[in-house]
Amino acid sequence: MSVWKNEKFWLVMAGAVGSAIAKKILKAPKTRECAVKGLAQGMKFTADAKAAFQDMKDEAADICNDAKKEAEAK
Amino acid sequence: MKFKIVYDQPGRIRFRAGAYAFEKMHEPRIHMACVSEPYVQKAVVHSENGGILLEYENGCREQVIDFVRNLDIASLPESEPDTEYQLQALDSDFKNKLAFMIARRYLAKLFFPAPIRTVHLIYRGLKFVAKGLNCLGEGKLSVEVLDGAAIGASILQRNYESAGTIMFLLNVSSLLEDYTKARTRTALTASLAVKVDNVWVVRDGVDVQVRMQDVQVGDLVRVRSGSMIPVDGTVAEGDAFVNEATMTGESQAVHKTVGKSVFAGTVVDEGSIVVSVRAVSGNTKIQKIIELIDRSEDLKASIQSRAERLADGIVPFSFLGFGLTLLFTRNITKAVSILMVDYSCAIKLSTPISVISALREAADRNMTVKGGKYLEEFALADTIVFDKTGTLTKAEPKLERVIPFGDRSEEEVLRTAACIEEHFPHSMARAIVRGAAERGIDHEEEHADVKYIVAHGIATTLDGERAVIGSKHFVVEDEKIAVGEAEQKKIDELAGAASVIYLAIGGNLAGVLCISDPPRDEAAEAIRMLRERGIKHVAMITGDSQKAAERIAQLLGIDTFFAQVLPEDKHRYVEKMKAEGRRVIMVGDGINDAPALAAANVSVAMSDASDIARETADVTLRSEDLRDLAELRALSTQLMERIQANYRFIVAFNTSLLAAGFFGILAPSTSALLHNLSTMAICAKSMTPLKQA
Numbered sequence: 173m174s175v176w177k178n179e180k181f182w183l184v185m186a187g188a189v190g191s192a193i194a195k196k197i198l199k200a201p202k203t204r205e206c207a208v209k210g211l212a213q214g215m216k217f218t219a220d221a222k223a224a225f226q227d228m229k230d231e232a233a234d235i236c237n238d239a240k241k242e243a244e245a246k
Numbered sequence: 247m248k249f250k251i252v253y254d255q256p257g258r259i260r261f262r263a264g265a266y267a268f269e270k271m272h273e274p275r276i277h278m279a280c281v282s283e284p285y286v287q288k289a290v291v292h293s294e295n296g297g298i299l300l301e302y303e304n305g306c307r308e309q310v311i312d313f314v315r316n317l318d319i320a321s322l323p324e325s326e327p328d329t330e331y332q333l334q335a336l337d338s339d340f341k342n343k344l345a346f347m348i349a350r351r352y353l354a355k356l357f358f359p360a361p362i363r364t365v366h367l368i369y370r371g372l373k374f375v376a377k378g379l380n381c382l383g384e385g386k387l388s389v390e391v392l393d394g395a396a397i398g399a400s401i402l403q404r405n406y407e408s409a410g411t412i413m414f415l416l417n418v419s420s421l422l423e424d425y426t427k428a429r430t431r432t433a434l435t436a437s438l439a440v441k442v443d444n445v446w447v448v449r450d451g452v453d454v455q456v457r458m459q460d461v462q463v464g465d466l467v468r469v470r471s472g473s474m475i476p477v478d479g480t481v482a483e484g485d486a487f488v489n490e491a492t493m494t495g496e497s498q499a500v501h502k503t504v505g506k507s508v509f510a511g512t513v514v515d516e517g518s519i520v521v522s523v524r525a526v527s528g529n530t531k532i533q534k535i536i537e538l539i540d541r542s543e544d545l546k547a548s549i550q551s552r553a554e555r556l557a558d559g560i561v562p563f564s565f566l567g568f569g570l571t572l573l574f575t576r577n578i579t580k581a582v583s584i585l586m587v588d589y590s591c592a593i594k595l596s597t598p599i600s601v602i603s604a605l606r607e608a609a610d611r612n613m614t615v616k617g618g619k620y621l622e623e624f625a626l627a628d629t630i631v632f633d634k635t636g637t638l639t640k641a642e643p644k645l646e647r648v649i650p651f652g653d654r655s656e657e658e659v660l661r662t663a664a665c666i667e668e669h670f671p672h673s674m675a676r677a678i679v680r681g682a683a684e685r686g687i688d689h690e691e692e693h694a695d696v697k698y699i700v701a702h703g704i705a706t707t708l709d710g711e712r713a714v715i716g717s718k719h720f721v722v723e724d725e726k727i728a729v730g731e732a733e734q735k736k737i738d739e740l741a742g743a744a745s746v747i748y749l750a751i752g753g754n755l756a757g758v759l760c761i762s763d764p765p766r767d768e769a770a771e772a773i774r775m776l777r778e779r780g781i782k783h784v785a786m787i788t789g790d791s792q793k794a795a796e797r798i799a800q801l802l803g804i805d806t807f808f809a810q811v812l813p814e815d816k817h818r819y820v821e822k823m824k825a826e827g828r829r830v831i832m833v834g835d836g837i838n839d840a841p842a843l844a845a846a847n848v849s850v851a852m853s854d855a856s857d858i859a860r861e862t863a864d865v866t867l868r869s870e871d872l873r874d875l876a877e878l879r880a881l882s883t884q885l886m887e888r889i890q891a892n893y894r895f896i897v898a899f900n901t902s903l904l905a906a907g908f909f910g911i912l913a914p915s916t917s918a919l920l921h922n923l924s925t926m927a928i929c930a931k932s933m934t935p936l937k938q939a
Contacts, residue, residue, distance in 0.1 A: 219265050219266075219294075220265065222265075222294040222295075222342075223264075223265040223294050223295040223296075224295075225294070225342075225345070226292050226294040226295040226297060227262075227295050227297075229341075230252070230253075230260060230262075230292070230295070230297055230299070231252075231253075233299075234253045234260065237255075237258065238255070241255075
């Protein structure tokens with residue numbers, strides 16, 4: 173049987189070509205740029221989430237403080 | 247700084263500068279800058295949202311706003327975070343971590359598909375299993391092995407929900423433990439910080455008293471017997487025996503000669519040295535003390551050590567229970583239920599948390615306890631022994647009268663006495679110095695180097711003549727100074743029940759100083775309260791006269807008193823009581839009390855005690871109120887009751903869970919949930935303040 177008709181041969185070849193392309197993509201500056209942007213966005217998201225959470229905690233603390241003052245005044 | 251005011255009420259204002267206004271590392275210096283302003287009462291700083299909350303004196307709103315507007319973070323000096331900031335940071339960190347843990351557990355289900363969650367769970371579970379295997383490899387059948395086995399078994403059974411619950415609860419317990427310990431450490435560090443206000447600096451051969459904060463690197467600081475070395479440095483002159491127990495845990499004093507290093511916080515037992523300053527004291531030394539408290543097995547409460555041993559000792563039985571259940575029921579689910587429940591982690595976690603919380607509570611109430619062991623001893627003691635002077639009596643004994651002899655005047659005797667005594671931190675010495683100041687008598691340094699003969703008195707040379715001052719025993723018996731019959735009669739008549747300090751110059755009695763020493767206002771009540779809280783025997787030891795001791799004992803309702811006790815014999819009385827089977831608390835303040843303090847089961851130094859007494863004592867009171875002793879007794883007793891109650895609850899609750907698991911009433915995941923929830927609940931309860939009786 174001709175090697176060209178062997179299914180396994182084509183699978184191996186496809187795998188090799190796929191690996192080579194994947195390696196190229198991974199090493200491409202564009203990929204790196206996307207990864208850095210993604211990470212930065214992740215970090216920004218975390219920082220924003222932390223800020224939003226802290227805002228909420230602060231506001232809750234202020235509300236509690238007002239309630240306490242009101243109760244003391246009565 | 248640019249900001250928005252997001253909250254504004256009289257006395258409280260909140261600024262918000264946004265998420266990237268400053269970094270986490272800038273928080274301490276901003277906090278320090280804020281609290282350094284005289285009108286700011288409290289500051290809370292958060293880098294997450296650039297928030298600054300300030301509580302201020304009413305009427306200072308504009309100043310506060312101006313201050314924040316002009317805040318230039320780059321120009322602020324670096325500063326060590328203060329205790330308030332550290333505690334705030336710990337609280338905030340704990341809350342954030344807890345919120346993150348809870349969010350991760352419950353939100354992960356929304357964002358990630360089940361297979362990814364399973365892989366992540368197995369990865370985390372393997373860490374617990376590896377930890378358990380490590381312990382097993384070291385030959386220890388500990389709680390970690392049990393945790394690893396329970397998690398491993400759940401994963402093998404594909405019961406991922408159970409495994410996840412166990413890991414989540416274990417992590418929360420561990421976070422809670424770390425938080426409590428860190429908070430207690432911080433509170434203890436603040437309470438143990440070196441508190442030396444003034445030091446003697448040698449300038450051009452003369453000793454000058456300067457404030458501690460004015461001491462510079464390279465200065466020469468003189469430290470005498472009984473005083474704490476306030477700086478790190480090198481001995482430049484003299485030699486002394488230095489007690490370095492706070493640094494090394496070694497109670498034997500070390501001989502320090504010229505060129506040797508000495509460290510802040512250690513105490514000169516005997517001798518006098520001049521230290522060339524290498525560094526002024528920071529928190530490094532204190533950190534070492536805390537580590538000593540934390541790590542030293544000797545300082546752990548024996549109930550704590552017993553609990554830890556018991557916790558590990560129970561682990562094999564849990565495995566035995568697992569094996570037997572599997573054998574009898576042939577049901578792996580029921581057998582795993584046994585592994586899910588154990589007594590050990592609850593006991594092992596709740597006991598140290600209870601002890602540490604009680605230590606922190608004591609620190610918050612101005613009592614520094616140097617280890618759980620001493621709280622336990624304080625709860626178990628049945629006898630309390632007080633030193634009289636400066637402990638039971640007022641912290642400020644008063645100079646009543648000066649009786650001069652020979653051709654000397656009252657003023658001359660008092661001036662000389664004050665000049666010699668001013669170097670030593672004892673309440674009697676302070677009474678003489680204060681007495682001279684009240685009478686407007688100035689005294690200059692006219693004497694040569696003074697030598698402190700521990701607990702007896704002081705000797706020096708004055709105009710070429712030997713001058714000694716101290717107790718009758720020291721001046722008359724040791725120094726062989728003659729007291730004539732007429733002189734003795736005069737002393738007896740005029741001194742009454744007052745304590746008498748003898749001054750001799752050039753081999754002759756120059757005069758005596760009568761010091762009245764009334765009991766503290768709250769002393770009688772403190773003794774009554776101690777009796778109510780289980781102290782059966784109250785004793786007093788004093789070097790003072792029989793007459794003075796009897797009067798105080800009668801006034802305060804003291805069972806036994808020992809008068810005219812030589813300082814070196816004080817500890818013998820304590821040892822005798824211990825030999826009679828009593829558990830003794832010794833309360834003292836002077837250098838002479840140090841051996842007795844060391845001999846007692848647990849010792850307490852008063853707030854104005856000499857440095858060496860404070861170093862030797864297991865407990866230091868920072869207020870001058872003797873009722874704090876009764877409060878400490880209540881606190882320690884309640885701690886013991888709490889530990890026992892926790893123990894009873896843990897055994898009863900977990901036994902019920904084991905039985906329910908054995909009979910198949912509860913599924914392993916429910917057992918794990920209930921077990922871990924109960925552990926967390928008991929830990930959280932152990933952190934709550936102990937109620938005062």
